[in-house]
Amino acid sequence: MAVLSSLLCSSARLVTLSRLGFGEHAVCKRISWLSLSVQLYTSDASHPSVDPLSSGLERYKDLQKYFNKRLKATYRRFSHIPDHSVVCGHHHVYFVEGDGIYRMDQRQREPVPEQVLNLRQVSGQEEKTGLDSEERKKRIQWTVQRLRLSPQEKHLAATLKATYREEPRCVVVRLGKRNSSPLDSPHVVFSMDKVFSFEWATDKVLFYTTLEGLRCSRVFRLDLTSSGSRITSVYEETHPDVFVEVALSRDRQILSINCNSRTSSEVLLIDKTTSCLEAFLVQPRQLDLMYHVEHWRKCLVILTNTGPGQEYQVVQAPLSEPSMVSWVPLFTPGPGTALKDMDVVGDHCVLTARNPAGELVLIVVPLTHTKEAYTVQLPSWACGIHTKKPGRADQHSVLEFLISSPVHFPVPYCLYPEDGLLLSGTKDGSSPEKQGNYTTTRLEACNQDGTLVPMTLFHSLPVEGLSQAPLLVHVYGAYGRDLNMDFCPVQRLLLEQGWALAYCHIRGGGERGLSWQRQARVEGKQKGVEDLQACLNHLFSLGISSPQLTALAACSAGAVPVGALCNRHPHMMRAVTLQAPFLDVLGAMEDPSLPLTLEDIEEWGDPVGNPEHRLTISSYCPLHNITPQVLTGGSVREKCSCSFFVHWLIFSPILPLTADSVFLVLLECEPAPNIVLNIQPGSNHLGPEDLELMLEEEALALAFLYTELGLDPPRSPRNRKR
Numbered sequence: 001m002a003v004l005s006s007l008l009c010s011s012a013r014l015v016t017l018s019r020l021g022f023g024e025h026a027v028c029k030r031i032s033w034l035s036l037s038v039q040l041y042t043s044d045a046s047h048p049s050v051d052p053l054s055s056g057l058e059r060y061k062d063l064q065k066y067f068n069k070r071l072k073a074t075y076r077r078f079s080h081i082p083d084h085s086v087v088c089g090h091h092h093v094y095f096v097e098g099d100g101i102y103r104m105d106q107r108q109r110e111p112v113p114e115q116v117l118n119l120r121q122v123s124g125q126e127e128k129t130g131l132d133s134e135e136r137k138k139r140i141q142w143t144v145q146r147l148r149l150s151p152q153e154k155h156l157a158a159t160l161k162a163t164y165r166e167e168p169r170c171v172v173v174r175l176g177k178r179n180s181s182p183l184d185s186p187h188v189v190f191s192m193d194k195v196f197s198f199e200w201a202t203d204k205v206l207f208y209t210t211l212e213g214l215r216c217s218r219v220f221r222l223d224l225t226s227s228g229s230r231i232t233s234v235y236e237e238t239h240p241d242v243f244v245e246v247a248l249s250r251d252r253q254i255l256s257i258n259c260n261s262r263t264s265s266e267v268l269l270i271d272k273t274t275s276c277l278e279a280f281l282v283q284p285r286q287l288d289l290m291y292h293v294e295h296w297r298k299c300l301v302i303l304t305n306t307g308p309g310q311e312y313q314v315v316q317a318p319l320s321e322p323s324m325v326s327w328v329p330l331f332t333p334g335p336g337t338a339l340k341d342m343d344v345v346g347d348h349c350v351l352t353a354r355n356p357a358g359e360l361v362l363i364v365v366p367l368t369h370t371k372e373a374y375t376v377q378l379p380s381w382a383c384g385i386h387t388k389k390p391g392r393a394d395q396h397s398v399l400e401f402l403i404s405s406p407v408h409f410p411v412p413y414c415l416y417p418e419d420g421l422l423l424s425g426t427k428d429g430s431s432p433e434k435q436g437n438y439t440t441t442r443l444e445a446c447n448q449d450g451t452l453v454p455m456t457l458f459h460s461l462p463v464e465g466l467s468q469a470p471l472l473v474h475v476y477g478a479y480g481r482d483l484n485m486d487f488c489p490v491q492r493l494l495l496e497q498g499w500a501l502a503y504c505h506i507r508g509g510g511e512r513g514l515s516w517q518r519q520a521r522v523e524g525k526q527k528g529v530e531d532l533q534a535c536l537n538h539l540f541s542l543g544i545s546s547p548q549l550t551a552l553a554a555c556s557a558g559a560v561p562v563g564a565l566c567n568r569h570p571h572m573m574r575a576v577t578l579q580a581p582f583l584d585v586l587g588a589m590e591d592p593s594l595p596l597t598l599e600d601i602e603e604w605g606d607p608v609g610n611p612e613h614r615l616t617i618s619s620y621c622p623l624h625n626i627t628p629q630v631l632t633g634g635s636v637r638e639k640c641s642c643s644f645f646v647h648w649l650i651f652s653p654i655l656p657l658t659a660d661s662v663f664l665v666l667l668e669c670e671p672a673p674n675i676v677l678n679i680q681p682g683s684n685h686l687g688p689e690d691l692e693l694m695l696e697e698e699a700l701a702l703a704f705l706y707t708e709l710g711l712d713p714p715r716s717p718r719n720r721k722r
Contacts, residue, residue, distance in 0.1 A: 057676070059707060060676075060700060060703040060704055061703075063702070063703035063706055063713060064696075066703075066713065066714075067698070067699035067702040067703055070699075071489070071490065071695045071699055072695060074489045074490075074492065075489050075695070077489075078487075078492075081409050081410055081487070082402060082410055082411075082412050082425070084386065084388040084389070085147075087147045087148075087149055088391025088392060089391065090152075090153055090392050091105055091106055091107055091153070092105055092106065092153065093106060094116065094147060094156065096144045096147075097113070099118060099119050099120055100115050100116070100117050100120075101115070101116045101117040101119075101144060101147070101173075102114060102115050103116050103175075115186075116156060116173055116175065116186045117158065117186070117188070119143075119160065122142050122160060122162075122169070122171065141162065141163050141690060142160045142161070142162050143160065143161050143162075144158055145158075145160065145168055146158065146198075148198060148199060148200055149200070149391075149392065150202070150206075151200060151202060151252070151392075154174070154175060154203040154204075155172055155173065155174055155189075155200070155203060155206075156172070156175055156186075157170060157171070157172045157198055157206055158171055158173070159195055159196075163690065167193050167194040167211055168194070169191065169192070170190075170191070170193075170198060170208065171190065172189050172206065172224070173186050173187065173188055173189070174187060174189045189224065189229070190222065190224070190229050194210045194211045194212065195208050195209070196208075196210065196216050197209045197216070197246050199247060199255055201255055201272050201277055204223060204225070205221060205223055205224075205277065206224075207219060207222075207270070208222065208246065209244050209245055209246055213595045214595035214596060215240075215243060215595060215599075216243055216245060217236060217238075217243075217244055218233065218235065218236045218244070219233075219234040219236075219246060219257055220232065220233055220234060221234050221277075234257075235257055237259055239285075240599065241261045241262070241598050241599040241601070242259050242261045242266075243260055243261070243599070244257065244258065245257075245258045246258070249293075250294060250343055250345070250389075250390065250396070251295055251296070251344070251396065253272055253295050254269050254270070254272065254295040255269070255270040256269050256293055257269075257270070259285075260290070261599065262479065262480075262599065262602040262603055263287070263288055263290070264285050264287060264288065264289055264290060265285070265289065265290045265291050265292070266284065266285040267281075267282045267283070267292075268280065268281050269322070271319070280322075281322075281323075282302075282317075282322040282323065283324045284323075286324075288305075288310065289305065289306070290305045291303065291304035292304070292342065293322075294342060294343070294344040295344070296344050296347070296349075298318070298319045298320075299316055299317065299318055299319060300317045300318070300319055300322050301314065301315075301316055301342070301344050301349055302315045302316070302317060303339065303351075304327070305514055307333070308332070309513075309514075310514060310515070311333070311338070311339075311513050311514055312333075312338070312513075312514070313329060313330075313331060313332040313333070313339070314329070314330045314332075314349055314351070315328060315329050315330055316328050316367075330349070330365060330370045331351070331363075331365045331370055331373055333353060333363070335356075336356030336512075337353050337354065337355050337363075338353060338354045338510070338514075338516075339363075340353055340354060340482070340510070341385075341387070343387055343399060344367075345396070345397060345415075345417050346396060346417065347366065347368055348364050348365065348366055348367060348417035348418070349365040349367055350362055350364055350417055351364075351365065352387075357442060358454045358456070358505070358511065358512075359378070359380060359382070359442070360378050360383065360385055360403070361375050361376065361377060361378060362375070362376040362378065362415060362422075363376075364376060364415075364417045364420065366417075376420065378413075378422075379403065380440060381405050381408050381440040382403040382404070382405065383440075383456060383485035383486075383503075384404045384405065384484075384486040385401055385402070385403050386401060386410075387399060387400070387401040388400040388401060388402075397417075397418065398414055399415040400412065400413070400414050400425075401413055401415070404486055404487035405440065405458070405485060406491040406492075406501060406503070407438055407458050407488075407492045408487060409492075410486075410487055411424060411425070412424070413425055438458060438459070439458070439459055439460070440456065440457070440458055441456075441457040441458075441463065442454065442456055442457075443455040443456075443539075444538075445504075445531070445534040445538035445539075446538070447527070447530055447531055447534045448530060448534065449527070449530070451507070451519075451527075451531070453505065453506055453531045453534055453535055454505045454511060455504050455505065455535050455538070455539075456485070456502070456503040457500060457501070457503075457539075457544070458491075458495055458501040458502075459501070460498065461498070463542060466543065466544045466545060467543045467545070467546070468545075468549070469499060469500045469545050469549070470500070470545065470549045470705075470709055470711055471500045471502060471539065471544060471545035471549060471550045471551070472491075472494060472499055472501050472502070472550075472551050472705070473502045473504060473535070473539075473550060473552050473553065473573075474501070474502070474503045474504065474554070475503075475506060475554050475561060476508075476509055476554065477504075477505075477506040477507060477520065477531070477532075477560075478508045478509065478556075478557035478558065478560070478603065479557065479603060480509065480510040480514065481509060483503055483504075483505055483509055483558075485503055490698050490702070497714045502535070502539060504532055504535040506520070506527075506532050506535070507520035507527045507528050507531050508524075508525070508561075521602070521603055522603070522616065523605070523613070525560070525604070525616065525617075525620055526619065528560075528561045529560075529561045529564040529565055529568075529620055532561045532562070533565055533572070536550070536572050536573070547571055547572050548574050548709070548710075549709055550572070550575075551575040551576065551705050551708075552565075552575075552576045552577075554576075554578055555579035555580055556580050556581070556582055557582045559578045559582055559622070560582060560583070560621075560622065562576060562578065562581075562622075563578075563622025564620040564622055564625065566622070567622060567625045567626060568625075574708060574709050575704070575705055575708040575709060577701055577704070577705070581646060583621075583622040584621065584622075584624075585617050585621040585622075585623075586607055586617045586618055588600075589601070589604050589605065589606070590607055592608070646675070646676065646677050676704055
């Protein structure tokens, strides 16, 4: 199971209009006195064009076309990237391909794919899009998010996501036999919108949660009967700041109902081996107690923050007496090592951790001899790891996972914890180091309070040769979540073009454990801004790039430290790109009617009920600290002109492009900054799911960066000297 998702709550839930940008009421007050040079771009041809706003985009068009071609070629190069979307049943392998879900019978010598679900036939209750029915059919696209097989492979459940919809749809397919009668062939027996998480208890019983107003608070049970289906309510959470998910233990014996807030947990379990399928509580909610449960031999293996300094450790309890009074410590990491995830593989607990140097490692704890724990080193470039949920036919004593970095494509590995054996799963045995001459350098910047802030730098030239290299700096620093460092073809392309890429692991994130997050919560939010400033100063002091060649990139809550730094020190960067930015912290936290405000009080504070919290938020909130930026140096008046590229999400396919629609407030400078407002109708929190739209918008962002940083257009690969 993914502990970060369970304990820290999914970042995909941060999708509310205030989180995507600005509180509308606050923007309308400020838009009148700000002089902006806004260039508005939309990827949806159905939107009316506004010439005065869009004409400035012509300066990026040629480069956008060029980068669109380069990105398509780059994505084709990495089209063979392995993933864990294939689901193994007892006899069939299930996979997603193009227009549907397919399966192949592994017992056949030459298996032929059989379609289980045709996505084009998923029907009809789409949200009104303002398009006629024919046009809607052309534009609506469904993608598969999650697959789950019932224990004996009688049914398959899947959640589907459509363009112009935020809520997923769950469909349940009854699986028939190949060449069976039409009545026994695969067909949909149940369909429901707004299903978030779901797991099978038996072949006919599915537990699931529903997404209402960006919150999951209820668990339901679906019973499939010979006459149809029956739905009953199982659990309802009353705390407004708690998010509820259902999950299955790795050995498939226990189904858990995980109820997590930002700072506390409560877990209910359902023993699948019993006929009643009744839920029972592990440990009642307790302030600042977080825990995650796995199952092993009628015992519970629990990852919980009861270790020294309220950091994570592993404890054990009997299934019959699961409460905290029965918890016995099994493993506590050494100082500076942060536990990130946990899997129970056979008779071993396998922990994903970051060591004091910031490197990813695996710690294997034999559950029968816990004092014999050992560490498995991963390649030094490894920055992201994704473990595979084992299929019914997979070996449960082997941990399969993928490791990657922003510039190293995913490589499959297998860990055999019984033998301590780590094997690469690449067919030709090649290692990613041979696929690009790139260096991963781990650095530390010293903040003004003496805190060492870790950074990860990717570069193709030696550090001393990076003085003229353009620099793209990534940052997040919120909710205790690590900065996303999975493989990204766009980042690989930039590295191939001579860029340096810096990932700043500022406080507020989770890279150095729970205390790293606690230091930059509520009153400590300023520390994240100071950390980012220290990182930039350290990079420049090492001779890496320069402010005029530096761009910052952030998404969602990562826009808070970026926006605050732009207000204070706009001379430290030349351009900024923001994806679904959260910029009006004060306005959002003042409005308890917004879906995530009550939940986020533990992260940002309560400006309504606590005057000190209000002062703190007001001191850094990007929207509420805008000032004209004119810099002077000696007798020369230097004008600041930091440019901005903002990916803006809306959930209506038709956007009236009036002055009141442009909720964009950044810096008032002389000359006015170039600001590109990139509207993405129907996108999710991370942008459009359609590959063509995504490439088009990434190409525009690259064209923006090259133009604003004054870089020469990159040469085509075939024009380079061999």
